[in-house]
Amino acid sequence: MLEVKNLKKIFNAGTINEKVALDDVSLTLSEGDFVTLIGGNGAGKSTLLNCIAGVHMVDEGQILIDGKDVTRIPEHKRAAYLGRVFQDPMMGTAANMGIEENLALSYRRGKNRTLKWGISNKERDVYKELLSTLDLGLENRLSDKVGLLSGGQRQALTLLMATLIKPKLLLLDEHTAALDPKTAEKVLKLTDKIVEEGKLTTLMVTHNMRDAINHGNRLIMMSNGKIILDITGEEKRNLTVESLLERFGKVSGEEFANDRALLS
Amino acid sequence: MLNIILGAVSLGLIWAIMTIGVYITYRILGIADLTVEGTLAMGAAIAANSISNGTNPYLATLLALLGGLAAGLATGLLHTKLRIPALLSGILTMIALYSINLRIMGRANISLLNRKTVYTPFQNIFEKYNLSTVIYPVIAVGLITVMIIVCFLYWFFGTEIGCAIRATGNNPNMVRAQGINTNTMVIVGLVFSNGLVAISGSLYAQSQNFADIQMGQGSIVIGLASVIIGEVLFGKRNFFSRLIALVLGAITYRIIIALVLMMGMPANDLKLFTALTVAIALALPMFGEYLNTIKNSFRRRNNA
Structure with missing residues (x-):
C-alpha cells in the first residue's frame, strides 16, 4: 500500500544548522497494516509523515502509494489518497466554519470543487449518523462553529473527517499528544475502532511507548533519521515497555533518553 | 439636511461595492490587499476613457470589471506563484497600476460632463417626477448593483469553491489536506475582490462626472473603516446579514463624513x-x- 524507498531529507543544507532528518529511510506497509511509529524528539517521525503527505519535498528517494509514484506530486493532490490527523487540534479543522461545513470539505477530498452547493441536505443526514457514533452529542450541533469544540472533540471530528472518504493511507501525527490523558485514551479507542471497521492502512506517530505497544500490529522505532527497530506479529504482541527499552539500548548503544516517552 | 444624508447614502451604496471587495480579502482571506488603491482608479479610468470614446456606459462598466479582475489576478500570481508576501504583492500591483491608469486615460483626469453614463436612463425617469437627478439615479443604480452583488456572493460563498475559499482564509493547512489547491483559492478571492472594487470605481467616476488618477488614494482605509463600522454596528450573525452589514457600514461611514464636514471640519483633514x-x-x-x-x-x- 505504501512503499518508501531510500528517503533522504536534509533541512538547512550547507549551513551550520544542517540537520539530516531522514537518512536513507525505506519502509513498506501492506494493506491493512496498523503501524505505530515511535522515537525521541528529532528522530524524524514527523518529518517522515510530512514527506509522505507532501508537506516537505524529499531530497532523494521515492514514495509510492498503492503502486503510484507520488514523490513529486504536490500536497493537495496527494490528499486524494491520504487521511491526516495532526498533533495540534487546531490544525485539522477550520475553526470559523460549522461542523457540517468542515465535514463537507473533507467529503469532497480528492474531487474537483465545482459551483454546486457546498453541502446538501442528504449529506447532513449522513453526517448526523456518523457524528452520533462518536457519542459526543455533536450530531445535534451540526451548524455550530468548530472553534467552540474542545481539543478532544476537535480531534475526534478530524479523525472522522480524515476517514469520511476511505483513505488509502491514514497518517496520524501524535494526534493525542496535546490532549489530557483521559481524552487521549478516548480518542485512541476511537482510532482503533475506525481503523478496524474501515480496515485502514495506518501509520501512527506517537511518543508514548505504551500506546505504541498496545495499538497496531507492527511497531517501528526511529532514531537520528533512521529506522532502528521494526517489530511485527507474535513478537509485537509480547512486547513490554521494559523489553522495548532493552532492545533500543542494544540496537542504538545508548539509553532511551526521553522522559516524555517513559513517564507518559 | 435631507439632501446631504441622501447624497451620503448614494455615495455609500457605490462604496459598499468596494467595501464588499475589501471584506473578501481582509476578512475571508485574511489578507490586507492594497491593490484596491490602484484598482479603484483603474475602474474609473477604464470607464471614463471608454465612455468619452463613445462606448456604451454599461459596456464601459463591464470593461472596468474585467480590468479589475486582471489586477486581482496579477496580485494573486505575485503572491502565490512568486511567493511575495501578500502586502507587498498588493503594493507592487498598486504602483504598477498608477502608470497603467495614466496610459489608459492618456492624461491625469478625464471629464465626463454631458456624456451618457449608467445613470442617464434613470435621470430621465426621475426628471419626469421632478426629483433630484443628481442623487436618486445614483441611489437607484447603486441599490440595484449592490443587491445583485450581495445575492451573487451569498450564492457563491455557499458553493463548493466558495466554501473552499472561506476555509483557506481560516486554515490553509487543513484545506490542503482536503485536497484543495489553496493558491488557486487565494487567487480567485483576490480576482473577485478587485473586480468589485473596479465596478465601484467605475460607478464612482460616472457619478462624479470625472475620473482622476488620484481617485483610489486612501480607498483601502475607507474600505476597512466601512467593514469595521458595519461589523460593530450591524452585527455578524450569518453570511447574508454580514453582507448587508457591510453595505450599511459603507453608508454609515459616508453619513459620518458628511456630518463632520457639515460641522465645519476642513475637507483636507x-x-x-x-x-x-x-x-x-x-x-x-x-x-x-x-x-x-x-x-x-x-x-x-x-x-x-
Whole structure:
C-alpha cells in the first residue's frame, strides 16, 4: 500500500544548522497494516509523515502509494489518497466554519470543487449518523462553529473527517499528544475502532511507548533519521515497555533518553 | 439636511461595492490587499476613457470589471506563484497600476460632463417626477448593483469553491489536506475582490462626472473603516446579514463624513480623520482587554 524507498531529507543544507532528518529511510506497509511509529524528539517521525503527505519535498528517494509514484506530486493532490490527523487540534479543522461545513470539505477530498452547493441536505443526514457514533452529542450541533469544540472533540471530528472518504493511507501525527490523558485514551479507542471497521492502512506517530505497544500490529522505532527497530506479529504482541527499552539500548548503544516517552 | 444624508447614502451604496471587495480579502482571506488603491482608479479610468470614446456606459462598466479582475489576478500570481508576501504583492500591483491608469486615460483626469453614463436612463425617469437627478439615479443604480452583488456572493460563498475559499482564509493547512489547491483559492478571492472594487470605481467616476488618477488614494482605509463600522454596528450573525452589514457600514461611514464636514471640519483633514477612526476601531479589542484587567483588579481590591 505504501512503499518508501531510500528517503533522504536534509533541512538547512550547507549551513551550520544542517540537520539530516531522514537518512536513507525505506519502509513498506501492506494493506491493512496498523503501524505505530515511535522515537525521541528529532528522530524524524514527523518529518517522515510530512514527506509522505507532501508537506516537505524529499531530497532523494521515492514514495509510492498503492503502486503510484507520488514523490513529486504536490500536497493537495496527494490528499486524494491520504487521511491526516495532526498533533495540534487546531490544525485539522477550520475553526470559523460549522461542523457540517468542515465535514463537507473533507467529503469532497480528492474531487474537483465545482459551483454546486457546498453541502446538501442528504449529506447532513449522513453526517448526523456518523457524528452520533462518536457519542459526543455533536450530531445535534451540526451548524455550530468548530472553534467552540474542545481539543478532544476537535480531534475526534478530524479523525472522522480524515476517514469520511476511505483513505488509502491514514497518517496520524501524535494526534493525542496535546490532549489530557483521559481524552487521549478516548480518542485512541476511537482510532482503533475506525481503523478496524474501515480496515485502514495506518501509520501512527506517537511518543508514548505504551500506546505504541498496545495499538497496531507492527511497531517501528526511529532514531537520528533512521529506522532502528521494526517489530511485527507474535513478537509485537509480547512486547513490554521494559523489553522495548532493552532492545533500543542494544540496537542504538545508548539509553532511551526521553522522559516524555517513559513517564507518559 | 435631507439632501446631504441622501447624497451620503448614494455615495455609500457605490462604496459598499468596494467595501464588499475589501471584506473578501481582509476578512475571508485574511489578507490586507492594497491593490484596491490602484484598482479603484483603474475602474474609473477604464470607464471614463471608454465612455468619452463613445462606448456604451454599461459596456464601459463591464470593461472596468474585467480590468479589475486582471489586477486581482496579477496580485494573486505575485503572491502565490512568486511567493511575495501578500502586502507587498498588493503594493507592487498598486504602483504598477498608477502608470497603467495614466496610459489608459492618456492624461491625469478625464471629464465626463454631458456624456451618457449608467445613470442617464434613470435621470430621465426621475426628471419626469421632478426629483433630484443628481442623487436618486445614483441611489437607484447603486441599490440595484449592490443587491445583485450581495445575492451573487451569498450564492457563491455557499458553493463548493466558495466554501473552499472561506476555509483557506481560516486554515490553509487543513484545506490542503482536503485536497484543495489553496493558491488557486487565494487567487480567485483576490480576482473577485478587485473586480468589485473596479465596478465601484467605475460607478464612482460616472457619478462624479470625472475620473482622476488620484481617485483610489486612501480607498483601502475607507474600505476597512466601512467593514469595521458595519461589523460593530450591524452585527455578524450569518453570511447574508454580514453582507448587508457591510453595505450599511459603507453608508454609515459616508453619513459620518458628511456630518463632520457639515460641522465645519476642513475637507483636507478627511484622510487623517479616516485613518484615526480606523486605527481606533482596530485597537478597540485591545482597549477592551485593558479595561477588563483594570476592572478585575478593582474588583479584587474591593473583595480583599
